Amino acid sequence: MTRGKAGSAWRRRCCEGRRRWGSPAGVSGFSLLLSAHPAQCVMMTYHIREYRPGDYETVRELFATGMSEYVPTLCIHMLKQPWVILVLTCTFSLLLTSSKSLLLPILAVTLLLAMGRQLLGYFWSMYIDRCLQEDLLDIQATYLGHKGSCFWVAEVDDCVVATVGARPSEEHHKELMLKRMSVRKDYRGLGIAKALCKIVICFAREHGYCSVVLNTLMVQHEARAMYEGVGFRKYHHYVLPTVYGRLASCTVSKYRYDIPSAD
Numbered sequence: 001m002t003r004g005k006a007g008s009a010w011r012r013r014c015c016e017g018r019r020r021w022g023s024p025a026g027v028s029g030f031s032l033l034l035s036a037h038p039a040q041c042v043m044m045t046y047h048i049r050e051y052r053p054g055d056y057e058t059v060r061e062l063f064a065t066g067m068s069e070y071v072p073t074l075c076i077h078m079l080k081q082p083w084v085i086l087v088l089t090c091t092f093s094l095l096l097t098s099s100k101s102l103l104l105p106i107l108a109v110t111l112l113l114a115m116g117r118q119l120l121g122y123f124w125s126m127y128i129d130r131c132l133q134e135d136l137l138d139i140q141a142t143y144l145g146h147k148g149s150c151f152w153v154a155e156v157d158d159c160v161v162a163t164v165g166a167r168p169s170e171e172h173h174k175e176l177m178l179k180r181m182s183v184r185k186d187y188r189g190l191g192i193a194k195a196l197c198k199i200v201i202c203f204a205r206e207h208g209y210c211s212v213v214l215n216t217l218m219v220q221h222e223a224r225a226m227y228e229g230v231g232f233r234k235y236h237h238y239v240l241p242t243v244y245g246r247l248a249s250c251t252v253s254k255y256r257y258d259i260p261s262a263d
């Protein structure tokens with residue numbers, strides 16, 4: 001999940017202000033001057049356009065890959081939970097006092113950690129599968145069948161490298177929900193996600209929505225920083241009201257970007 005901050009800073013310094021905003025539903029072109037080394041700047045252009053049926057597999061794969069990257073961060077989050085620390089400490093202490101050997105408690109704790117990692121990976125992939133069976137099952141019908149919703153991809157050299165969707169929120173019909181933001185790992189830190197956010201905001205403004213809203217999970221630190229950088233503000237957060245949600249302190253943060261009224 002980490003990115004080389006020094007390299008990224010250089011890449012950002014290299015980015016030239018040659019972006020142009022097109023119609024949110026149409027195609028927008030963005031040129032970025034990129035380089036791994038100051039002496040070798042190369043030009044990369046990415047385009048943002050509406051989703052086409054041929055993007056189906058890539059979009060689903062981008063989403064699944066982006067989300068599956070969170071397993072290590074989730075493991076660290078779980079290891080910070082008081083009940084997990086208690087279980088591991090008690091197991092270690094009990095086995096140490098009963099066996100009078102270090103080997104058994106170390107093996108037992110390692111086994112528990114490995115099982116926990118597998119279990120977490122399993123539940124997380126179930127969550128990803130559920131998303132793939134919801135709005136991402138028929139992207140065309142969910143996002144492009146109505147005037148008030150849309151799905152975009154960013155492509156570099158005809159290759160889709162990022163995605164975002166937007167559809168009316170279930171809670172408030174004047175709110176547009178931003179969903180399925182994902183950028184391929186090797187194209188991160190270049191401003192593609194921020195550009196996609198701005199496309200969604202433009203779309204919301206053009207379609208008369210009063211705000212853009214989105215949900216993030218407690219482990220999505222980069223995403224939260226990115227949304228805040230665009231101007232989204234956190235307005236609510238809660239722990240998922242399920243057994244698993246409480247066990248994992250699974251916190252959902254809701255963000256909003258208010259569209260200023262035209263008058």
Ligand SMILES: CC(C)(COP(=O)(O)OP(=O)(O)OC[C@H]1O[C@@H](n2cnc3c(N)ncnc32)[C@H](O)[C@@H]1OP(=O)(O)O)[C@@H](O)C(=O)NCCC(=O)NCCS
Nearest residue numbers: 003066181182183188189190191192193194222223225226
């Ligand atoms: C979150 C994500 C979409 C960001 O994409 P991106 O194209 O790298 O983001 P951008 O380059 O447009 O924006 C960069 C901003 O994101 C934040 N950011 C990105 N990576 C970061 C990192 N490793 N550490 C801290 N902040 C980070 C910063 O605010 C940064 O702004 P800055 O460049 O001014 O410092 C991308 O990391 C991703 O696809 N993650 C996996 C899927 C996911 O979490 N989606 C969000 C679902 S809510």
